[in-house]
Amino acid sequence: MEEPVEFPVCGCGILAQLKTSWSIDNPRMRFFGCKDHGSLLHRAYRFFSWFDPLMTPHARVVLLGLLKRINKNEVQRRKKRLCWFIISVVCIVMIWFV
Ligand SMILES: [Zn+2]
Structure with a gap:
């Protein structure tokens, strides 16, 4: 059974979301990112944290x-x-x- 995931909170106060990277450098790696990282306010925090261990x-x-x-x-x-x-x-x- 998997351990429950603890979602970190971005500096903006929003609970981070678990997302999957589709970049060539980090294919299918999961990471935590702010839900609304595209907006100017959230871009300022640049919250990012890997969920999967780096390969x-x-x-x-x-x-x-x-x-x-x-x-x-x-x-x-x-x-x-x-x-x-x-x-x-x-x-x-x-x-x-x-
Ligand atoms: Zn944020």
């Missing part, structure tokens, strides 16, 4: 490689599905008009 450079390279492989497989799968869809449509049209 070693080696672990980061391995994770990035795996993510690239997953994305490549997903693109190939979508291309195959599109190809089969086009073939199906062409077959249906040919059956109707022949």
